[in-house]
Amino acid sequence: MPPSVLRRTTRGTGRALSAAVHLVAAVAVVLSVTVPLPASAQGPTDRLLTGQALAAGDGLHAVGSAHVLAVGAGGDVTLSLGGRVLWHTGTTGNPGAWLVQQAGGALEVRSRADAVLWTTATASPGARTVLKPDGVLYTISTAGTVAWKSAGVPGPTLRTTVADRVPSGGLLLPRESVTSPDGTVRLTMGTDGALVLTAADRTVWRSPATRAGASAVVAPEGDLRVVGTDGAVLWSTGTTSPGARLVVKDHGRAYLISATHASVWSTPDTPAERVPTVVSLPLPEPLPVVSGGLGGTRPGTTTSSGAALDERPQTTVLAARPQYVDPTSPAARAAQDARADGRDTDAALLAKAAAQGSARWLGPQDATATVASSVRAYAATAAAAGQTPVLVTYAIPDRDCGGLSAGGFATAGEYRAWIDQVAAGLARAKAVVVVEPDALLHLERCGDRDARLAMLRYAVGALTRAGAEVYLDAASSNSFGWGTVALRDMALRLRAAGVDQAAGFAVNTSNFQRSEHEVAYGRYLSALLGGASFVVDTSRNGTGALAGPDGTVWCNPAGRALGSPPRATLDGPHVADLWVKTVGLSDGTCAGGPAAGRLWEEYLLGLASRAAW
Structure with missing residues (x-):
């Protein structure tokens, strides 16, 4: 419509049209952030373009390998190969969560209520995220440079939600951890296949070492397990409490907490580091200088330099x-x-x-x-x-x-x-x-x-x-x-x-x-x-x-x-x-x-x- 025609409309009609234009613009802005990926129309894809999103059940498929990035029903986004999880966002416990490539460059997991659960915090307007055949997720800038990648960056380190627990169905990959609210107690999945609990950087409990590369899983049945790369259960708490979650507390213990808020398992009380008795003993008198004594003789009362024992140089x-x-x-x-x-x-x-x-x-x-x-x-x-x-x-x-x-x-x-x-x-x-x-x-x-x-x-x-x-x-x-x-x-x-x-x-x-x-x-x-x-x-x-x-x-x-x-x-x-x-x-x-x-x-x-x- 030419401008002259717009000027001849009534004032009320102009207001209505202006409001409609602003509404369309606002909707367009929202859609630029949350446009779902039309997977059914396109078939499998290996990338998220700016503004596109994946809902539960959707995923990316690498071109040239079997790596898959999937949004789970529980809210965790996992990168896996042949069923083995290689990387994840650690956002289990948030049904209905979705993954979005924001226009500003950040890749984010958002809750059903649109709260940010996990983010790369990448600032690169117009960037896209691609799952490559090497099994790494890359955020690529408009200039073609890597703005972020999943390799070497455990997903849970980027969580924005509470990080003191692993919900039912959640997992910890090697080197990933959860921390008590005050930050002094940490439960880490070790690369040797053992779960390690530290308090103020001092190890207070560890599960038996199993196999390198094993992960920890809070099974939906309520059992904390260490699971090998082949899916075999290598160690477990042996508990049954459907829906239980794993929680790390400030006082130096980790617990499995049932759906009714009862403790069904915990690590032992923190052992205290022993202070040797000698620390508080007064200094003794010197031993007598005698020949013999526990299997040998000592020639004289001087050192090899000729100094008396109580006058030896301390340098x-x-x-x-x-x-x-x-x-x-x-x-x-x-x-x-x-x-x-x-x-x-x-x-x-x-x-x-x-x-x-x-x-x-x-x-x-x-x-x-x-x-x-x-x-x-x-x-x-x-x-x-x-x-x-x-x-x-x-x-x-x-x-x-x-x-x-x-x-x-x-x-x-x-x-x-x-x-x-x-x-x-x-x-x-x-x-x-x-x-x-x-x-x-x-x-x-x-x-x-x-x-x-x-x-x-x-x-x-x-x-x-x-x-x-x-x-x-x-x-x-x-x-x-x-x-x-x-x-x-x-x-x-x-x-x-x-x-x-x-x-x-x-x-x-x-x-x-x-x-x-x-x-x-x-x-x-x-x-x-x-x-x-x-x-x-x-x-x-x-x-x-x-x-x-x-x-x-x-x-x-x-x-x-x-x-x-x-x-x-x-x-x-x-x-x-x-x-x-x-x-x-x-x-x-x-x-x-x-x-x-x-x-x-x-x-x-x-x-x-x-x-x-």
């Missing part, structure tokens, strides 16, 4: 040269690989761990014929970097009593010959050496006690004469910290193994005990030994030890963190913090880890991400 070479940072350590190699793969976030965390000190562990794999040259080269590389090489001897016969780190040389003669070669490689190197972790801890359990003490004395003497700063391993406060009798026993073991001829002793090697507990333990032993120096392994004690229902978890405990970086402390007998354990290496095939001594990148990423620095 360390680490005060001038920090612990060596090996650019070829397992953590450093893992960081390089992650960077090459384009995993920048992982690479940064791995580099964080690699940038601190690392110790070189020596064992029978370092053959007697070649160990001197390899140790000499390692020490020279550290010296050229202006740093102190830290080494660990771990080769004594009957090592680890046949446990997960079993090994060692077959005879005392082989061990002594090997120690001689290690000492030859360390001559004039100004190195720090931690001698035989757990050898004194297992003194009464592995092989002949007196023979073991003699081997330890031999190692201390040979390495000290080579100029090394030697520390005998003395276990941890969790091992001998529960009373004065046990503490005295450990001091006697150290003395019989030659600690008075060494620089001192090491505590917490490869362990997780808090530094304040270990320093109290070390000070007590030092007082018994007339002022011996000690070092603390802080490599993995950032969140302390994990208290489990059956006691402290020592093998690959979940929720741990890197401790304080290596440094010379010179705080009385506590002369240094070291990273003795090679961070990132598994303790053994427990909690889903690889064999002892193998790199476990996922565990290392967790240690680094939880570090307080």
